[in-house]
Amino acid sequence: xxxxxxxxxxxxxxxxxxxxxxxxxxxxxxxxxxxxxxxxxxxxxxxxxxxxxxxxxxxxxxxxxxxxxxxxxxxxxxxxxx
Numbered sequence: 001x002x003x004x005x006x007x008x009x010x011x012x013x014x015x016x017x018x019x020x021x022x023x024x025x026x027x028x029x030x031x032x033x034x035x036x037x038x039x040x041x042x043x044x045x046x047x048x049x050x051x052x053x054x055x056x057x058x059x060x061x062x063x064x065x066x067x068x069x070x071x072x073x074x075x076x077x078x079x080x081x082x
Contacts, residue, residue, distance in 0.1 A: 002081045008081075012026070021039045023063055024068070025038060025039050026060055027067075029058075030049075030057075053078055055076060
């Protein structure tokens with residue numbers, strides 16, 4: 001559970017690749033509609049989530065913004081804000 005009104009720290013780990021604006025990227029999707037592109041491997045804060053359950057999904061994209069296939073290519077988690 002996360003406390004409402006507090007930022008939520010999103011941190012992830014990549015191996016065998018580096019992120020850049022013209023190379024591999026990570027697409028962050030929050031609740032199926034809010035999509036952001038991450039081009040640096042740094043901790044990322046999520047602000048403004050309301051009370052209740054929220055789905056966080058990460059996808060590794062290639063240079064052409066296509067999802068990179070693989071067993072762990074699209075992790076998705078549900079979190080709860082109280």
